[in-house]
Amino acid sequence: MAHCLGSVMLLLPLLWLLLRSPSLAARNRCVDAAEACTADGRCQHLRTEYVARCLGRDAAAGCARARCHRALRRFFARGPPALTHALLFCPCLDPVCAERRRQTFVPACAFAGPGPAPPSCLEPLDACEHSEICRPRLLAFQVSCAPAPSASDGCSREQTLSCLRAYAGLVGTAVTPNYVDNVSARVAPWCDCGASGNRREECEAFRELFTGNRCLDGAIQGFDRGQPPVLQDHSHSHQDREHILLQVPSADGPLKECSLFSMLLVLALQALL
Numbered sequence: 001m002a003h004c005l006g007s008v009m010l011l012l013p014l015l016w017l018l019l020r021s022p023s024l025a026a027r028n029r030c031v032d033a034a035e036a037c038t039a040d041g042r043c044q045h046l047r048t049e050y051v052a053r054c055l056g057r058d059a060a061a062g063c064a065r066a067r068c069h070r071a072l073r074r075f076f077a078r079g080p081p082a083l084t085h086a087l088l089f090c091p092c093l094d095p096v097c098a099e100r101r102r103q104t105f106v107p108a109c110a111f112a113g114p115g116p117a118p119p120s121c122l123e124p125l126d127a128c129e130h131s132e133i134c135r136p137r138l139l140a141f142q143v144s145c146a147p148a149p150s151a152s153d154g155c156s157r158e159q160t161l162s163c164l165r166a167y168a169g170l171v172g173t174a175v176t177p178n179y180v181d182n183v184s185a186r187v188a189p190w191c192d193c194g195a196s197g198n199r200r201e202e203c204e205a206f207r208e209l210f211t212g213n214r215c216l217d218g219a220i221q222g223f224d225r226g227q228p229p230v231l232q233d234h235s236h237s238h239q240d241r242e243h244i245l246l247q248v249p250s251a252d253g254p255l256k257e258c259s260l261f262s263m264l265l266v267l268a269l270q271a272l273l
């Protein structure tokens with residue numbers, strides 16, 4: 001390996017490039033999550049199912065919301081949580097990623113409408129309380145995502161996972177929540193409290209379970225923390241990374257015999273990143 005030292009030295013600038021490559025640091029985590037789901041038979045099957053129900057011929061004559069919702073509930077109930085949660089909570093720092101996250105399920109059919117303006121939150125709340133599917137899920141969400149007084153940053157560590165699970169359990173119910181835009185991680189069901197009359201407080205309290213919930217915010221924003229730090233530049237994708245890697249074996253002379261070693265080194269480093 002000693003004769004490879006030279007080539008390793010030559011590789012250092014390359015590694016430096018790799019380390020500061022925005023494509024590595026800021027890859028679109030929601031695209032990654034979608035690819036991971038596609039690669040998993042079960043996840044892919046269940047996703048195809050709800051896309052068909054929410055978008056396909058079922059939705060052609062308008063949105064068959066009940067069927068779309070049922071397929072979504074199956075996706076989150078039966079899909080591998082590691083994959084379904086990654087789709088729903090992929091961390092984003094830019095609008096392209098966040099828009100993709102917002103479109104995790106088919107918001108036009110599952111989330112918003114039928115009218116152009118959101119209804120009073122009392123509507124989905126009342127519908128939920130009269131639904132045997134929705135009521136226990138909303139209750140579980142309230143309990144699991146209740147901010148713990150002792151935890152300064154939202155909810156206790158043990159609570160985080162059950163909060164995210166309970167949140168995912170609401171997707172496909174009368175109170176299906178979603179990201180409200182593509183520049184934040186704020187979530188809410190599609191409703192407001194403008195016209196809630198004498199039940200305004202009840203309406204606000206319900207909406208704030210989503211919009212003013214430290215535990216939920218912390219759980220979503222902390223999802224998968226510890227991954228590579230994300231830089232702001234996100235204009236490049238996997239191609240850059242592959243391009244850099246492909247340069248390695250093309251080196252000449254004595255470098256050639258070391259290229260495999262060098263490749264492995266780069267790959268190993270990349271895996272560490």
Ligand SMILES: *[C@@H]1O[C@H](CO)[C@@H](O)[C@H](O)[C@H]1NC(C)=O
Nearest residue numbers: 095096097099100181182183
């Ligand atoms: C973000 O949302 C706005 C408003 O809905 C939309 O106009 C814009 O195209 C979205 N950005 C991306 C990157 O999809």
